[in-house]
Amino acid sequence: KHIDPVGTIAIPLLLLISSSGFIFGWAKPVPINFNALRSGKSGMIWVALAGPGANLFMAVCWLxxxxxxxxxxxxxxxxxxxxxxxVNCVLAVFNLLPIPPLDGSRVISALLPNRLAYQYNQLEQYGLFILLGLMFIGGFNYLVLPVVGILLSWFQFALLLLG
Incomplete structure (x- = not known):
């Protein structure tokens, strides 16, 4: 029900075979009817931030x-x-990238005027290719890893204080 043949099997295998040094996959997205949210665009932002927020919560639990x-x-x-x-810090930061269909794109979409949001959301059909392209050219080293480094330093500081 939640397995996406491309994201759960094909892409991770392709990345493993290509020795990219970075393996990821995904399941089918949870369908969300943003029109049914009572709080409109702010509700969309909260829903989008729930995933990365859960990752940060899990990172705190691991701490x-x-x-x-x-x-x-x-x-x-x-x-x-x-x-x-x-892992949870990487996932939180990765999911906040403003590339559709990632959660960061939902936040950007909610902040844009409706006409621009519609045009921006049209990128979703190319999102997988954008992500794969970034991964293969090493773009994540410049976009994700510096922010992850900052988060990890905060966790290291918390470990020093609490440990």
Whole structure:
């Protein structure tokens, strides 16, 4: 029901075979009727920010697990916490890119006047190709990784304070 043959199987395999150093995939998007939202465009922004917000919440949960694991000296949980924080920070930042159909594009669309939002949303049919192109030319190194680095430094600071 949620498996997208392209995003769940084909793209991850292609990236694995191509030795791109970066593997990702996706499931079918959850259908959302933005017209049914009572708060209109601000509701669209909140819905779009829910995914990256959940990723940041999960990163905080992994931080707490990591702190407990450090205090109990459980190496495998410390490593799981480190990876959990990193993966969720990458996903949060990646999903905030303003490329349709990512969540960041929904925020931009909600902030634009209706006519411009309609034109901007037409990019969604090319979104996969834009993302793949960015990935293959190393664009994520310039767009995603610097922001992820900032987030990870905040988590490292929190670990120093709380650990």
């Amino acid at each position: 707490l697990i990591m702190i407990l694991a450090i205090n109990m000296n459980i190496a495998v949980l410390i490593e799981m916490g480190r990876i959990g924080i990193m």
